[in-house]
Each structure stands twice: as structure tokens, then as C-alpha cells.
Amino acid sequence: MARHPAGELDDADFQVVEAPRPAPADGQVLIRHLYLSLDPFIRPMMDPVRSYVPHLNPGDLMPGFGVGQVVQSRNPALPEGTHVSGRFGWQEYIVADPAALRVIDPSLAPITTAVGILGMPGATAHYGLLELGKPKPGETVVVSAATGAVGSVVGQIAKLRGCRVIGIAGGPAKCDHAVQELGFDACLDYRAAGIEERFSALTPGYVDVLFENVGGPLMDMVLRRLNAHARVVLCGAISQYDGPTSGIGVPAFEFVRQRATMTGFIISEHMAHWPGAFEELARWIREGKIRYRESIADGLRNAPAAFKGLLTGKNFGKQLVRVARENG
Amino acid sequence: MARHPAGELDDADFQVVEAPRPAPADGQVLIRHLYLSLDPFIRPMMDPVRSYVPHLNPGDLMPGFGVGQVVQSRNPALPEGTHVSGRFGWQEYIVADPAALRVIDPSLAPITTAVGILGMPGATAHYGLLELGKPKPGETVVVSAATGAVGSVVGQIAKLRGCRVIGIAGGPAKCDHAVQELGFDACLDYRAAGIEERFSALTPGYVDVLFENVGGPLMDMVLRRLNAHARVVLCGAISQYDGPTSGIGVPAFEFVRQRATMTGFIISEHMAHWPGAFEELARWIREGKIRYRESIADGLRNAPAAFKGLLTGKNFGKQLVRVARENG
Numbered sequence: 001m002a003r004h005p006a007g008e009l010d011d012a013d014f015q016v017v018e019a020p021r022p023a024p025a026d027g028q029v030l031i032r033h034l035y036l037s038l039d040p041f042i043r044p045m046m047d048p049v050r051s052y053v054p055h056l057n058p059g060d061l062m063p064g065f066g067v068g069q070v071v072q073s074r075n076p077a078l079p080e081g082t083h084v085s086g087r088f089g090w091q092e093y094i095v096a097d098p099a100a101l102r103v104i105d106p107s108l109a110p111i112t113t114a115v116g117i118l119g120m121p122g123a124t125a126h127y128g129l130l131e132l133g134k135p136k137p138g139e140t141v142v143v144s145a146a147t148g149a150v151g152s153v154v155g156q157i158a159k160l161r162g163c164r165v166i167g168i169a170g171g172p173a174k175c176d177h178a179v180q181e182l183g184f185d186a187c188l189d190y191r192a193a194g195i196e197e198r199f200s201a202l203t204p205g206y207v208d209v210l211f212e213n214v215g216g217p218l219m220d221m222v223l224r225r226l227n228a229h230a231r232v233v234l235c236g237a238i239s240q241y242d243g244p245t246s247g248i249g250v251p252a253f254e255f256v257r258q259r260a261t262m263t264g265f266i267i268s269e270h271m272a273h274w275p276g277a278f279e280e281l282a283r284w285i286r287e288g289k290i291r292y293r294e295s296i297a298d299g300l301r302n303a304p305a306a307f308k309g310l311l312t313g314k315n316f317g318k319q320l321v322r323v324a325r326e327n328g
Numbered sequence: 329m330a331r332h333p334a335g336e337l338d339d340a341d342f343q344v345v346e347a348p349r350p351a352p353a354d355g356q357v358l359i360r361h362l363y364l365s366l367d368p369f370i371r372p373m374m375d376p377v378r379s380y381v382p383h384l385n386p387g388d389l390m391p392g393f394g395v396g397q398v399v400q401s402r403n404p405a406l407p408e409g410t411h412v413s414g415r416f417g418w419q420e421y422i423v424a425d426p427a428a429l430r431v432i433d434p435s436l437a438p439i440t441t442a443v444g445i446l447g448m449p450g451a452t453a454h455y456g457l458l459e460l461g462k463p464k465p466g467e468t469v470v471v472s473a474a475t476g477a478v479g480s481v482v483g484q485i486a487k488l489r490g491c492r493v494i495g496i497a498g499g500p501a502k503c504d505h506a507v508q509e510l511g512f513d514a515c516l517d518y519r520a521a522g523i524e525e526r527f528s529a530l531t532p533g534y535v536d537v538l539f540e541n542v543g544g545p546l547m548d549m550v551l552r553r554l555n556a557h558a559r560v561v562l563c564g565a566i567s568q569y570d571g572p573t574s575g576i577g578v579p580a581f582e583f584v585r586q587r588a589t590m591t592g593f594i595i596s597e598h599m600a601h602w603p604g605a606f607e608e609l610a611r612w613i614r615e616g617k618i619r620y621r622e623s624i625a626d627g628l629r630n631a632p633a634a635f636k637g638l639l640t641g642k643n644f645g646k647q648l649v650r651v652a653r654e655n656g
Contacts, residue, residue, distance in 0.1 A: 264583030
């Protein structure tokens with residue numbers, strides 16, 4: 001990161017830096033980065049505000065989860081060729097201690113899933129929906145950014161739990177995908193006209209669970225239709241990351257009227273939940289009950305543009321950057 | 329209620345209706361109303377919006393908790409002279425079934441406490457702070473409407489739990505009372521200048537629990553200083569009851585940044601909590617650990633003015649209306 005962004009991301013917010021390939025110390029490994037994950041939560045880390053981690057400063061490496069392969073090992077536990085995942089950042093080679101890595105078995109699932117449905121986004125969806133949203137059969141669950149890496153998993157789990165699922169996404173292609181491929185009951189195209197009326201018509205019994213990834217007026221629209229004892233799971237607010245941010249457009253008393261709860265969370269504080277979530281998600285994938293979709297940009301130099309696209313809804317499914325070809 | 333209020337309460341929103349004294353059927357009792365409780369939550373019930381109870385319609389009896397005395401009994405379980413509390417509404421005489429009444433022992437505490445600290449407001453403070461706010465020793469607890477029927481109890485319980493307590497109240501008299509009589513660590517006079525700066529100075533370690541009774545910009549000020557894993561207990565939003573209401577002035581993502589929870593509740597959904605709360609509160613009163621203060625208006629005809637005063641912060645402590653003198 002070259003500088004703190006002033007609102008929407010600009011090419012000049014990033015800078016490519018060439019540096020010698022690092023060398024692993026005894027016990028460490030050198031990893032060649034194959035797939036970098038682009039996740040919306042990285043954007044707010046670029047702003048100098050108080051948050052759950054120290055914000056980035058100009059000159060810092062852009063952070064991010066990644067999947068790679070050990071190309072030089074000074075640790076017998078991780079021989080060369082081993083696939084690993086970790087917080088690699090936007091760089092081609094990483095030196096790491098094994099404790100900071102998760103070993104990936106490429107025979108179980110494509111390695112990209114280690115930063116997608118079987119990685120942070122999948123754990124986020126599983127934990128947030130089940131532990132905080134607590135959906136019950138027959139309840140209405142609304143999920144925004146419905147075809148994204150997190151939202152698509154949230155909606156499919158909610159369907160498996162017997163809920164009525166309404167997605168919110170931008171454009172007919174994503175909405176068709178949510179209904180036809182992901183099995184949502186309905187998907188609201190927020191770019192089409194009359195969204196408030198269409199949403200009201202879709203929620204005659206109001207909303208029991210909102211899994212929120214977007215924030216702003218779309219979130220307010222759902223908050224105005226909370227059911228009694230609704231649970232709002234605040235995962236992200238992608239519409240507000242480029243600022244200027246606005247407040248929640250619903251009076252506080254509405255949460256009293258509906259005895260509603262709103263909870264913000266970050267999944268890195270709930271690591272104990274990850275293994276069980278991945279086990280269940282992997283089983284659902286094997287059984288064909290959950291699907292996922294990826295968008296892959298090519299090369300680290302295209303990461304800023306792909307990241308910008310992710311923040312403005314141009315991606316479709318989990319956004320990755322191919323940093324290097326596995327056998328290239 | 330003569331009509332739905334158009335914003336701030338007007339005398340013409342109320343109408344005095346004379347009617348014959350009702351007669352109890354077999355098994356019922358006739359109660360003479362002695363003290364009517366005025367509670368802010370009644371105000372939003374006057375607006376025609378979807379809520380936890382059906383809203384009032386023009387011509388409906390103004391609702392409210394009250395304390396009275398049985399003056400005619402057709403039930404041996406409740407002889408004449410028995411003191412009882414219940415949802416009496418703004419009227420002088422009430423016919424009721426014993427199941428809808430709570431018997432009050434006037435030898436244990438003044439009967440007015442049955443609609444105050446040993447009634448709905450006390451139960452609200454006890455449940456909301458302990459079950460939802462979950463304060464831990466050393467944490468910073470902020471309570472708005474700090475000298476009111478609920479806020480004063482919240483702050484004192486928080487002190488008993490070893491918390492640092494900061495009240496927010498209007499004017500030096502209330503703030504002095506909060507610190508000197510109720511034992512709060514500090515009280516912020518929201519009518520004095522520079523409140524944001526003074527609040528920041530008072531919360532160098534940020535805010536762990538906010539017990540919110542007021543809403544609006546004062547609430548937003550506190551939300552901007554939430555600590556990690558803060559709990560916001562939404563009890564009321566008295567500043568917004570006369571409308572027009574505004575949204576929450578803090579972006580949704582701030583709740584993610586601080587992994588904060590906000591929960592709205594109404595105490596009538598948690599009746600199982602009441603007896604234990606009253607037992608503990610009564611003990612604390614006997615032990616001199618908790619104090620309370622009352623404002624008493626005289627006569628039902630003054631109820632609208634006293635209610636308006638309550639909504640604009642003119643009261644001091646628990647607001648009651650003396651409907652009749654006990655031996656009058």
C-alpha cells in the first residue's frame with residue numbers, strides 16, 4: 001500500500017516493489033504463492049481508524065489470505081511440494097513458520113477452496129449464520145451480496161436448515177444464479193427499480209435473520225422489515241468501504257420495537273469454529289448440496305483492479321488472483 | 329387518548345371521560361387507583377406503527393402500571409384493603425381478576441416502589457444490565473437518562489458489580505445527584521457545552537456497556553467510543569418519541585470493527601426474571617446500597633402535563649401521579 005486511499009481506490013494507492021526472494025531460516029519454508037484471495041475486509045484496514053487490528057500504513061505489504069506451495073523447505077514436516085494456506089499478503093514468495101500455515105490436501109478439493117468456501121469466507125458464513133443468526137426452519141433469512149464468497153454459502157446453509165432465503169444482488173445474472181444454481185427462494189436485483197416494494201412483497205412475514213455484507217440504504221431497507229426477535233448478523237458493509245460512510249438509517253427504537261439483536265463479528269476471533277465448519281462444508285460439497293463459483297484475475301499486477309472490482313460488485317463469486325501457475 | 333399525537337404531546341391528544349364506577353363480577357375485585365406510574369414506553373404506543381403490542385387507537389384508555397387498594401371484593405383471596413399493582417391505566421377505578429394483579433405488602437416498602445424500583449422499571453434495569461449488558465468488574469458502563477427510574481438503578485447495580493459508571497443527564501442538579509447520591513463515578517451534563525470532548529476525556533479506555541434510554545445524537549456519541557466486544561442494551565429512545573426520528577448516526581461497520589452487540593428488549597417478555605430481581609433489589613434497598621427518588625404529580629388531570637414533562641426530562645427520578653389519597 002503506497003498511501004491511505006482517499007475514498008475509492010486509485011492505482012496510486014498501490015505500488016509494486018521488487019525485492020530479493022527471501023530465504024527460509026532453519027525450521028522455516030519458502031512458499032511460492034499460487035492464489036491470492038481478495039476479500040472485502042481488507043479495504044477498511046487501509047483506513048487509519050481504530051479497529052480490531054492495527055490499520056495499514058503507507059509502505060506496508062497489502063495483506064490477504066493465499067494458497068501456495070512449498071518450494072524450499074528447511075523443515076521436514078513440510079516437504080517441498082506441500083500445498084499450504086496462510087496470511088501470505090500480496091507477494092510472490094513468502095517465508096513462513098509451519099505454525100502459521102494450514103496444510104492443504106489437493107486431492108480433497110481444488111486448492112482455491114482453501115481461501116474460499118473451505119477457508120475464511122466459508123468459516124465466516126458458517127459461524128455467522130449458525131452461531132449468531134441462529135436460523136430456525138421456516139424462518140425468513142435475507143443475505144446481501146448474495147452471490148459473493150460469503151453470501152452464497154450463507155444462503156445455501158440457510159436453505160439446508162429449512163429457511164426461506166432471499167438474496168440481494170446486483171443485476172439479473174447474479175440473481176438468476178442465486179435462484180437457479182444456489183437454490184435461493186428469491187433474489188432481489190438492487191439495480192432494478194422499485195426495490196422497496198418488491199422487497200416488501202417478498203417478505204409478508206417480515207425478516208427473521210439478516211446476514212449483512214453490504215450496509216447502507218439496502219441494509220436500512222431490510223432493517224425496516226425486521227420481525228419480532230430478529231437477529232442481524234453484521235459481517236461487512238462493502239458499500240461503505242470507499243466512504244463517505246453514513247449511519248444506520250433506522251431509528252434505534254426500531255430494535256426495541258422488534259426486540260432485535262445486531263451483532264458484529266470477525267471470524268479470526270472464532271478459530272475454534274473453523275475445523276468443524278470445514279468438515280461440514282466439505283461434506284455438503286461432496287454431497288452436491290452446496291456449490292461455489294470463482295472469479296480469477298491473472299497476476300499480482302492485476303490485483304488492485306480486481307480488488308476495486310470486488311468492492312464495486314463487478315466480481316461474480318469468490319474473487320482470486322492467480323499469482324503463479326502451479327507448474328509454470 | 330383522544331387522537332394520535334402529531335409529534336410533541338398536546339393537551340388535545342387527551343380527553344377526560346366520566347363513566348359510571350364499574351362493578352366487579354363474582355371472583356373479581358374493584359380497585360381504587362392510588363398511584364399511576366408514568367413510563368416513557370407508553371409514548372411510542374400512541375403512534376400507529378407495528379410494534380410489540382397493538383398501538384393505541386383514538387378513544388382507547390391510556391395504559392400504565394399502577395398501585396391501588398381493593399375497595400370492594402368478590403374474591404376471598406383479596407379482601408378489601410389489600411394493596412395491589414397491575415396494568416391499571418389512566419383511570420380512578422379498575423375492576424380486575426386476581427390473576428392480573430400483584431399483591432403488595434406495604435410493610436416491606438412504600439407502595440409506590442411497586443411501580444418503580446420494585447416494579448417494571450427496576451426489573452427492566454436489573455434484567456437489561458445483567459442479562460444483556462453482562463458487565464464485568466472494571467468495565468466502563470455508560471447509562472443515559474441516568475437519574476430516571478431505570479437509569480438510576482442500572483448505574484447503581486453496575487457500581488455494585490465493580491464497574492466504572494458514567495451517567496448522562498440534563499443539568500447540574502441531576503448530575504450532582506448521580507454522583508453524590510447514586511455513587512456514579514461521573515455524570516455528563518448533556519446541556520453543557522463541549523460534551524463530546526468531555527465524554528472522550530471520561531472514557532480513555534472506551535465503553536464496554538451502554539445502557540441506552542435516550543437515543544439520538546447522545547447515543548451516537550457513545551457508539552463512536554465503543555470498546556472491543558461492547559454490549560449496547562437498547563431499552564428506550566426517549567429523545568425520539570415525539571419524532572421526527574433519525575437513524576443511528578454510526579455506520580454499521582463500526583459494530584464489526586468493535587465486534588459489538590446491540591440488543592433491544594422489552595421487560596414484559598421476561599417475566600420469569602422479575603421475582604429474583606425484586607428480591608435482590610429489595611435487599612439492596614434494605615442494606616442502603618441502592619437509593620431511589622420520586623416525583624409525584626397530583627391528580628389524573630395533571631397526568632398529561634406530567635407525562636409531557638417526563639418525555640422532555642423535566643422530571644427527576646421516578647415519575648408518578650397520585651390518583652387518590654389512600655385515606656382520602
